[in-house]
Amino acid sequence: MWGLLHALVRRPYRRLAAMRENPLPFQQKWLAYLLRQGSKTHFGRAHRLTPTLSYEAFRTQVPVRSYEDLYPWIEQALQGERDVLWPGFVRWFARSSGTTNDRSKFIPLPPQSLRYNHFQAAKELFATYLTLYRHDTHLLAGKIISIGGSHQISHVGPHARYGDLSAVLLAQMPAFYRLFRAPELKIALLPRWEEKLPRMAEALLRQRKAIVGLAGVPTWTAVLFEELLRRTRAAHLLEVFPRFEVFFHGAVSFTPYESLFQRYLPSPRVRYLEIYNASEGFFAFQDQPDQKDLLLLVDHGVFYEFLPLSSFERGAFEETLPLEAVRVGETYALVITTTGGLWRYLIGDTIRFVSTRPYRLRIVGRTRHYINAFGEEVMVENAEAAIRAACEASGASVRDFTVAPVYLEQGRRGAHQWVIEFITPPSDLAHFAEALDRELRRLNSDYDAKREGDLALGPPQVVTVPTGTFDRWLAQRGRLGGQNKVPRLSNDRTYVEEILALATLA
Template structure:
């Protein structure tokens, strides 16, 4: 792992050379696939030609080819057949997505990311004792592919765990048969019982479900703090949702000055970023040699059917971009749906700012997830609150009534003054989002936000009703429609 740090330093110093070489290798490898022949990969000699010939694809655009791959056809999007598919529910679309996970993607992207995460952590913390114990990994489940019994479908974490080498499996808990269980309530119980007696030094997972598991462990053991169960715990590597609203939740049950938190950007489609500096919350190094070629859609092109993209050497600091990837899993110019902004250009570091489809822009206010997370965090700081989960949606104009935003918030610790919490939430949004502020001037277009307090367990029950417990499933933070919000309001 220490040797790998030198390779990471290379792409920090020569990012464009690394991406250029990777681009050429991807096209050369895929030139004889059906997709490669269709778009003439053999004749493409530059990223400019690539952009001109190959269209931007959403999942729906690529699905016909993915379905052929799932049925066992070879050489469709990537050479050979594909044995694994990561099932991603998506939070704006009830239909599941099935993302191919090729051998190359598994080895050169997902596993490489996992090893680099540990290598970077060790480099930042040379006195670590992380490797003296076990890593608690919270994963999803696997099942046979309905189209082809020779391949498997499941959460990307389950695909990764199932294929781990024996040495890595020995270094993690719980055992694979428990980690891959599909009934989430039973799985939490089994995971807790299996992990409690172990010397857990690190945890990797989604904050939402990790917190549920840790709370259950405290209930079973009768302990007040997780450090009483695992005194050597020192790392939580987290991803999938912003950690800001969860930070205090974890600090309350893990009151240790030796505890470290490491942000990672991993998804069904690939592993993209790792926090490589201490004390830089949510800021990650963009990993450039994982078999992923990056393009970026500027914010003014988000809603264009075939948007213009820019290359890595054209990005600017602190501007929102939608991420477009071409990968060694056969995803070509694929809109992943996430938006990012660059916090550094030497080296390239990013923060996840939201989703292209997860925002509120019913009145031209353009509130993105990053805005919402910052506002929630500030409101908690001012009122002593701790938020367990939240979602927000527009309140549309009705008659002479002005519009607004309605928030449903489940608190771990109630604010000492809900009115003050609402004020801070609103004020922070006004301070960081000029479009929102303009609409809020004198309640011109938007009234003050309406905050509904949800009883404990409300979001868990909603996810359970939707069949979306565990794995990569998460509550949609923002929506431009009221569909999710209305379903949750019925549970209050």
Template sequence: MIQRIARSILNSYYKPVESFLENPLDTQLRTLQYLLEHGQNTLYGKKMGFANIKNYSGFNKNVPVISYEELRPYLNKIIVDKKENVLWDTPVKWFAMSSGTTEDKSKYIPVTKESLYNGNYRAGYHMLGTYAVHHPETTFVLGKTLVMGGSQQVNMIGDSIYTGDISAILMKNLPRAVKKRRTPEEIALLPDWEEKLEKLAEYSKKTDIRALIGVPSWMLVLLKKIVEETGRSITDIWPNIEVFFHGGVSFIPFRSQFNKLIPSDKMNYWETYNASEGFFGVQFTPESSDMLLILDNEVYYEFIPVEEWDKENPQTVPLEGVEIGRQYAMVISTSGGLWRYKIGDTVQFSSINPYLFRLTGRTKQFINAFGEELIVDNADKAIEEACLKTGAKVNEYTAAPVYFSESHNGAHEWLIEFETEPNDLKEFTLLLDESLKKLNSDYEAKRSYNLSLNIPVVRSLEKGVFYSWMKQREKIGGQNKVPKLSNDRRYIDSILDFVSKKS
């Protein structure tokens, strides 16, 4: 009876999804009107004339697209000057720390009661409902959910202002009944990553874990630790394990390792797009990892076409203007007080009925030193294909350009940490190169006859190098990620220097 009740509740979470699927554009229009209504009496809203904006055309014309650097002065008014009604008309008590992959310092993203409950939590229910509709026999809610979240830090940026990874903020404010079904808060919110890892492993070994939530790279670290310490398989330790709700980085490079660690036909993987700025997407069907854009989470979406990314005043299109197959940078306005904010992620739509998309990278994570326009999505898929054909498995990788010199043309240098090394690294390199050519016509053109680009330079790193490098930079755990691609050599040279000093 408990199982039937649980399934009924999960299925009810899908009803709002059906509602915005029927009227996606109307839902977005209502969201814009709601946001403007709440924003018109704020400092930012008065400056931008929100009270006189009646439609998207006026919004687009009068409100600029901004970056974090342009947002920061308004955040200082909240944090330092203790002003209210700066960006939103209710108090801001939390700031989500977003270290990102290309920023040296943390960003502080405002989180309001509305963005937390009507945005993140509502989208979380949509995630559960969408999964349950496709898996009517699900039982994961009858066990525990292991959450690999971030840490919280109190009073670090101002009196009575709390900061932490968005996962920590979400966990801290969850209803008590939900907290009981998850990793204990006293473990999940530990600030010391290695202490947390140790205690999570100990807790997990003796608990009926049925679902996992977290970033694939860090979850993999925990699962390997559990397997090594027990000498048992994950399915032996957790016979009822059913689903991993994952996000943060592409799952493609990690899939084979998870399949090996959790050898069960009953195991499901469900992709999510939950960033510090909001919860924006959830996998729509088991057959494809393409995600449904969540439209009733108090987020108004706009999209910058690829040719506009580097412009000071980029042209945007609303949801009704997107085209299948084009690359866009996402711009959001939210009930957290973000207004036409460039989030930095890039997406590509695979459907507009419903609006399905996939993440393709970051506006600051690409290689275009020679006009090749290589994005993370290309890199992930090429790595996957080379692994499939050589039997290799990859833990982490990063790539950057090798610049022209008097003695050689340009190239891409790849640092790869293999879980399972290919028998022939040269063969792996050739396959990686061929796959990139198939995936990216610009790359193929630049590689033709080695005129602009030579064959990639692939270097195999010892296991644990990326972890140690990230630890040295105080960027382990939580939402910290290894930068996959960079258009300059700052990261790759830093890693090579780290390896040199270590040896």
């Protein structure tokens, strides 16, 4: 029976293999499908979409849009109007707090988006894992912990409902896959994290031997693990869940958390697989053992375009490229057209291809999350790699951090201020800061040039804040929960000043 079940669940892997071998026809197929569906909508008629429209005409007739640009159309769909961005009524929306805008985002999730993208990609992720580790896995004989955000389902008028993406996926998930997840839905759907955390810990401790993995955001997974260790007084999580074998992680880079999770799960048999999913879509996942590159999912209801970061910074949005024109090593802002009715949507992520045969990538950062206050152009990946190096050099582990500039003033050099909440603080904070600076200079030549002689940019200023400061800041902004993130980098001091003000009250 188990052999038959494995064979059935692994079946989507063959589809993925075909996609890797010859990806471009799949993109052409989805563009044709999207244009065919789009021609039936108000948006399509306003932009003269037809089923036979060429890609060049599509680029000309439909401008690249941010969420704010697309929101007037989304608002019509929220109010119950049909055929706005996608044919028919859209009954489900994923509410995303985002990380660059205070207003919540409402991302349409028609049935085709769930079927062709989110659920299909999840099936292929698990099929890939079961194929890669078919001789050494108990995944189908146990349960995977799923950590989401605030799983409250709310109504927008008589037609539409919204919640975190995890809430919508749980509500629509095929019953077969619910057999392999924990905790039970009545706990997973609790809206308040403060109530859900202890209830989740209690429920999971009742089924210790069944837990074989976890899917979630590293930040909130660490919070859950700390609660489980506090309750059990175990030395690490493998004493709590002896069969634990895999952590599927996403939403934030895992780089700053690697050393921390090695302490939580101190065994080489525990595997880590990164996924690239968001409310807007499931775009890529790690498909090779011991390789951190992510396979772009080209047959999953998304047509991709790529805007060179230099073009984005100039506002030259007409310079987007199709998949076949991308180059290895260049940084692109990701532009998507989806079965959710997002048309040439600038999602806000930046990626870099490491291979085009097949198309594999790494997430570099956010279009708005970088620091360039002094011409140093520090990206999120630089900051996260520097945190990891400083932790390794000092034995520290970091719970959360954010970075902002300290601007040049008369008699004072500019600098970067790192506000950090440690789980294990370094014994010597100055040594930690030196290691941070050293790694940044090694990784980023622009930063290194600005640091030369301490003339334009001084050494990093590391400020520690008490445990729970970042959680209080997220709660104050109504964002406490599994899918919400602390912005890593900012070109102004708004976030940092708010966090430091909270820290002084602690």
